Amino acid sequence: MTLISRCSRYISWFRPDYRIPAITNLPVGALRARGVLALALDVDHTLAPSRSRQLTPAVIAYCRQLRAAGFTLVIASNARSDLRPLAATLHARLVPASTWRRKPFASYYRQVIAAAGYPPERIAMVGNHPVNDVLGAKAAGLVTVKIARP
Numbered sequence: 001m002t003l004i005s006r007c008s009r010y011i012s013w014f015r016p017d018y019r020i021p022a023i024t025n026l027p028v029g030a031l032r033a034r035g036v037l038a039l040a041l042d043v044d045h046t047l048a049p050s051r052s053r054q055l056t057p058a059v060i061a062y063c064r065q066l067r068a069a070g071f072t073l074v075i076a077s078n079a080r081s082d083l084r085p086l087a088a089t090l091h092a093r094l095v096p097a098s099t100w101r102r103k104p105f106a107s108y109y110r111q112v113i114a115a116a117g118y119p120p121e122r123i124a125m126v127g128n129h130p131v132n133d134v135l136g137a138k139a140a141g142l143v144t145v146k147i148a149r150p
Helices: 003-014 028-033 057-068 084-090 106-116 130-140
Strands: 018-020 038-041 072-077 093-096 123-127 143-147
Touching: 003 130, 038 106, 057 072, 057 084, 072 084, 072 106, 072 123, 084 093, 093 106, 106 123, 106 130, 123 130, 130 143
Parallel strands: 018 143, 038 072, 038 123, 072 093, 123 143
Antiparallel strands: none
8 A cells, every 4th residue: 555545545534525614504415315314513613603602593593494304403512611501492412522521532422323312324423623523423433514614
């Protein structure tokens, strides 16, 4: 195996399955075609601006549409603040991070999978971070959707 092919193999772990400009541009049809039933959603730079817990009315309405379409929503964030109010607003399940259990580690993604209630290939991780949201989720077997970071 050449150095270039070896590097390409490792670089592919950082390539998301889908790239989108914003949460409201999710490729719902493509995700459904792949059998995705649950969406694990990051908070910072995905559902809300960095360090903000304020969701826009458009994001709230879009998440309600996703739930009405049958998707299970799971908040999967490394944010240190209390995300219970945000999860309640979206009627989403919450997997809080801790010092020892956080993205991109396998122990965190096992909790996401358990919270979603589906096998990993039926869950899409939606976030903006190439390591926490793409690499970690791919290693756990999830479909990955990367949001362009502003």
